[in-house]
Amino acid sequence: MKRYISKNQKRSDALSKVTGEATYTHDIVVPGMLFAKVLRSPHAHARIRKLDVSKAAALPGVKAVATWENTPRKLFNSTGMMAFLYPGAKPAMDEYIFDQMVRHVGDEVAAVAATSEEIAAEAIRLIEVEYEPLPALLDPLDALEEDAILIHGDIQDNNIASGTHTIRQGDFEKGWAECDVTYEARVKLPIQKQAQLETHAAVAEYRNGELTVWSPTQSVHGTKYILAHIFDMSAGNIRVMNPPYVGGAFGVRVGFGGKAEGIVSCLSMLSGYPVKLVLTREEDFTVSDTRHSGYVDIKLGAKADGRFHAFGMNAYLNTGAYGTHGIEVAACLGNMATSTYRVPNIFFEGASIYTNIVPAGAFRGFGNPQAVFAVETAVDALAKKLDIDPVELRLKNRIRVNDEWPLSYPCSSTALDECIKQAAAKIGWSEKRGRAGQGRFRRGVGLGAGTHFCGYDELAHVSLELETDGSLSVFTGNSEIGTGHITSLQQITAESFGCEIEQVNIKYGDTRGTPYDVGCHSTRSVFAIGNAISMAAGELKEQVLQYAAGAMGCSAEALSIESGRVRGGPEEMDLGQLARDGHIHKTHFSAEGKSKEAVTVTPWEAHAAEVEVDTLTGMVKVLKVVAAHDVGVAINPQLVEGQIEGGVVIGIGYATREEMSINEKGEVYNSSYHTYMLPTFADTPEIEPVIVESYEPRGPYGAKGVGECGLVPTAAAIAAAVEDATGVRFLEIPLTPQRVLDGLQAACVTCQAEKEGGTIDVE
Amino acid sequence: MGEQYVLKVNGKEYALRTGGGQMLADVLRDELHLIGTKKGCCQGECGACTVILDGKAVNSCMIPVAKAVGADILTIEGLQTEDGLHPLQKAFIEEGAVQCGFCTPGMIMSAKALLDEEANPTSAQIQEALSGNICRCTGYVKIEKAVQKASEELRKEG
Ligand code: FES
Ligand code: FES
Numbered sequence: 001m002k003r004y005i006s007k008n009q010k011r012s013d014a015l016s017k018v019t020g021e022a023t024y025t026h027d028i029v030v031p032g033m034l035f036a037k038v039l040r041s042p043h044a045h046a047r048i049r050k051l052d053v054s055k056a057a058a059l060p061g062v063k064a065v066a067t068w069e070n071t072p073r074k075l076f077n078s079t080g081m082m083a084f085l086y087p088g089a090k091p092a093m094d095e096y097i098f099d100q101m102v103r104h105v106g107d108e109v110a111a112v113a114a115t116s117e118e119i120a121a122e123a124i125r126l127i128e129v130e131y132e133p134l135p136a137l138l139d140p141l142d143a144l145e146e147d148a149i150l151i152h153g154d155i156q157d158n159n160i161a162s163g164t165h166t167i168r169q170g171d172f173e174k175g176w177a178e179c180d181v182t183y184e185a186r187v188k189l190p191i192q193k194q195a196q197l198e199t200h201a202a203v204a205e206y207r208n209g210e211l212t213v214w215s216p217t218q219s220v221h222g223t224k225y226i227l228a229h230i231f232d233m234s235a236g237n238i239r240v241m242n243p244p245y246v247g248g249a250f251g252v253r254v255g256f257g258g259k260a261e262g263i264v265s266c267l268s269m270l271s272g273y274p275v276k277l278v279l280t281r282e283e284d285f286t287v288s289d290t291r292h293s294g295y296v297d298i299k300l301g302a303k304a305d306g307r308f309h310a311f312g313m314n315a316y317l318n319t320g321a322y323g324t325h326g327i328e329v330a331a332c333l334g335n336m337a338t339s340t341y342r343v344p345n346i347f348f349e350g351a352s353i354y355t356n357i358v359p360a361g362a363f364r365g366f367g368n369p370q371a372v373f374a375v376e377t378a379v380d381a382l383a384k385k386l387d388i389d390p391v392e393l394r395l396k397n398r399i400r401v402n403d404e405w406p407l408s409y410p411c412s413s414t415a416l417d418e419c420i421k422q423a424a425a426k427i428g429w430s431e432k433r434g435r436a437g438q439g440r441f442r443r444g445v446g447l448g449a450g451t452h453f454c455g456y457d458e459l460a461h462v463s464l465e466l467e468t469d470g471s472l473s474v475f476t477g478n479s480e481i482g483t484g485h486i487t488s489l490q491q492i493t494a495e496s497f498g499c500e501i502e503q504v505n506i507k508y509g510d511t512r513g514t515p516y517d518v519g520c521h522s523t524r525s526v527f528a529i530g531n532a533i534s535m536a537a538g539e540l541k542e543q544v545l546q547y548a549a550g551a552m553g554c555s556a557e558a559l560s561i562e563s564g565r566v567r568g569g570p571e572e573m574d575l576g577q578l579a580r581d582g583h584i585h586k587t588h589f590s591a592e593g594k595s596k597e598a599v600t601v602t603p604w605e606a607h608a609a610e611v612e613v614d615t616l617t618g619m620v621k622v623l624k625v626v627a628a629h630d631v632g633v634a635i636n637p638q639l640v641e642g643q644i645e646g647g648v649v650i651g652i653g654y655a656t657r658e659e660m661s662i663n664e665k666g667e668v669y670n671s672s673y674h675t676y677m678l679p680t681f682a683d684t685p686e687i688e689p690v691i692v693e694s695y696e697p698r699g700p701y702g703a704k705g706v707g708e709c710g711l712v713p714t715a716a717a718i719a720a721a722v723e724d725a726t727g728v729r730f731l732e733i734p735l736t737p738q739r740v741l742d743g744l745q746a747a748c749v750t751c752q753a754e755k756e757g758g759t760i761d762v763e
Numbered sequence: 764m765g766e767q768y769v770l771k772v773n774g775k776e777y778a779l780r781t782g783g784g785q786m787l788a789d790v791l792r793d794e795l796h797l798i799g800t801k802k803g804c805c806q807g808e809c810g811a812c813t814v815i816l817d818g819k820a821v822n823s824c825m826i827p828v829a830k831a832v833g834a835d836i837l838t839i840e841g842l843q844t845e846d847g848l849h850p851l852q853k854a855f856i857e858e859g860a861v862q863c864g865f866c867t868p869g870m871i872m873s874a875k876a877l878l879d880e881e882a883n884p885t886s887a888q889i890q891e892a893l894s895g896n897i898c899r900c901t902g903y904v905k906i907e908k909a910v911q912k913a914s915e916e917l918r919k920e921g
Contacts, residue, residue, distance in 0.1 A: 648902055
């Protein structure tokens with residue numbers, strides 16, 4: 001019987017968050033602190049011919065002006081360590097904090113530190129810049145043309161960021177020729193924005209040769225690494241910390257967030273004062289990483305009995321001005337696209353391509369929502385051609401444990417079948433599918449399925465220490481970005497060690513005193529840090545029991561730690577007493593946890609959606625989403641549900657309304673919550689999270705992860721439901737009223753022309 | 764030096780000097796150090812800065828401080844009483860309605876203004892009252908549950 005596993009333990013940070021006590025980077029105040037503002041490029045692509053900061057520098061209250069001329073000329077990659085994790089690839093080292101070239105509207109030209117924000121803003125207006133505008137590329141397909149201008153011509157002779165990811169299994173060409181039915185299409189994906197509530201911000205203080213940075217980064221050690229690299233400092237002299245809370249992240253804060261950390265560090269070094277920068281909402285929208293937009297071409301073919309036989313895909317992702325995660329997102333897209341279903345013959349090629357728009361980077365799902373949208377479009381199309389129910393077709397072809405697949409790790413658990421069945425049953429698939437009827441308002445149901453990965457187990461290290469009061473301190477370089485996993489990790493610690501949960505304190509979000517961890521992302525934290533903690537807690541327990549056995553003169557086998565006390569011996573011993581006793585006898589109870597081998601595990605998910613389409617206005621109303629997730633064992637079901645629900649709403653936004661539009665000058669049109677149409681309370685339908693438990697033998701207490709998964713198949717499910725309602729399959733999202741209306745009208749015309757009816761693909 | 768004025772926040776009076784043109788959110792945060800009031804947009808679009816001004820939920824980033832003089836202002840810091848947490852605060856914890864927490868103070872203040880007006884709100888009324896408060900983390904589901912639960916608690920308390 002587990003005391004703390006599968007329990008809805010209340011979040012350890014909830015109290016300070018409901019009282020207003022919780023501190024974020026926006027709240028950090030350092031004595032003597034200056035305020036920064038940034039001058040940004042109005043051009044999508046230009047060379048700075050002349051930069052005159054003299055008037056700005058002379059303004060009373062201005063303490064420093066940073067430009068490309070007085071800051072380090074060291075190329076970096078803004079993702080911290082992430083860009084180095086792709087085997088064999090050359091990371092895209094393509095950014096300076098300030099450069100003489102600007103590569104997107106909003107790119108950093110200069111920054112000012114002054115005694116107030118108003119003075120800094122005034123100084124920014126006084127900077128004189130002469131630009132030489134250059135031709136700009138906005139579309140990744142244009143950037144691949146042979147005569148395309150080079151966006152990073154000084155470092156490479158094409159527009160592909162850090163290479164191409166290729167996957168091969170079997171023989172695609174041969175397999176494709178052998179298929180009885182085939183489908184091919186190109187889908188087009190939008191730019192989605194993380195839009196976390198706390199805009200990017202950072203505070204830096206450079207003093208006595210040491211640099212301290214407060215930041216909402218989701219990878220404190222990664223951010224420290226970039227800073228050490230840029231400023232040529234010894235990493236040990238840099239401290240990066242969360243304050244400790246982070247106002248949402250969703251991937252956008254891996255490494256640098258909007259370069260804020262780099263900018264304030266430059267300004268603090270130049271001015272000699274601590275400096276704070278808080279980006280405006282508009283800046284946050286227009287300069288920090290987005291989800292990759294682009295095109296995905298898919299080919300899927302099956303045998304007459306419905307077995308998938310050949311799968312081909314090309315992904316052209318738009319990474320914007322900088323490579324950031326470059327190839328990793330393309331690789332994840334390919335890996336996820338090829339690991340949900342059994343297909344003997346596979347070809348995939350994908351790349352992230354430079355253009356002159358706001359950079360794309362990590363966003364919850366990391367290429368997977370794009371993959372699933374394409375794959376599920378094809379699966380539904382084949383179901384129709386084969387006249388097999390889409391649910392049946394998915395169940396037939398889904399990956400099984402230890403199946404052969406193109407990934408480097410095995411499929412060690414999957415309950416995808418159960419996810420699909422439950423999602424379908426709970427949306428009312430058999431009663432509702434194919435019953436749209438006629439008339440203005442038409443309803444339909446659809447389903448989408450997928451997987452993800454819980455990664456970088458090998459990059460988790462923790463250290464545990466038994467304190468002199470018997471409490472247990474856990475040190476991790478991970479961050480709490482709002483997901484609540486720190487509470488799940490407390491549960492895992494208490495369970496593994498045998499103490500009360502109140503005795504567990506997890507210290508995180510600070511490079512000082514914590515061992516290296518790659519960060520809170522990749523659906524990894526409960527899984528990877530949880531594994532490291534279980535291991536360290538087991539070892540610590542062993543140390544304590546051995547010592548207690550020695551002290552009591554009994555065998556360690558007889559002893560156990562229960563409720564924070566050592567029991568089973570001639571007397572009960574208190575952990576604090578043992579810790580204190582240990583110290584005076586040269587025994588210090590501490591342990592390290594890290595994985596012995598790299599392990600990746602796979603969570604699974606299926607979403608079913610019901611929609612109502614107004615055929616007169618094109619409005620798609622999502623009525624309900626059932627989100628069934630195989631998370632292994634849910635350490636804290638309430639937290640898991642919260643992750644699913646939050647993910648689903650971002651998924652609904654991706655499907656129906658969220659899109660950053662960029663005009664021909666490279667300017668972002670929708671740079672505010674309102675114009676971006678972020679889903680509000682009133683836009684949220686009924687959401688039914690379903691936790692489908694499986695047992696993952698390689699996860700802590702059978703757990704996998706859930707973080708990113710909540711939004712992965714939502715858009716695919718909604719597009720399928722819209723098809724069920726209207727007969728039209730949309731190949732481009734979001735399904736805004738205009739797009740839907742255009743599609744319905746086009747389809748009508750085509751329908752009549754072909755007189756066949758059925759599904760029409762609409763780009 | 765600017766003019767002196769008095770602001771009444773959470774039942775206490777504060778004598779301040781204005782630099783002119785400041786917004787209430789900035790005064791609360793920067794002068795009174797009541798940092799529970801968050802700023803997510805400074806454009807009246809996210810609700811993170813919501814406080815209660817004479818019984819009404821307002822976006823404090825859009826209220827020039829001069830307009831708040833003489834009003835009763837309640838911020839998240841004023842919600843707790845000697846008896847402990849407000850039922851909304853308890854319900855947000857219990858129902859798992861808090862994730863990153865950046866929207867939470869504003870969300871709770873909007874919910875409080877609603878429950879002060881309408882002791883037994885329908886789901887539609889909750890959605891309507893909170894539709895100016897953006898949350899990117901929770902998907903709103905558990906927030907609605909928390910507000911329902913708090914309203915039950917408050918009605919029980921009478
Ligand atoms: S900060 Fe006031 S509404 Fe967003
Ligand atoms: S909890 Fe993060 S924005 Fe609401």
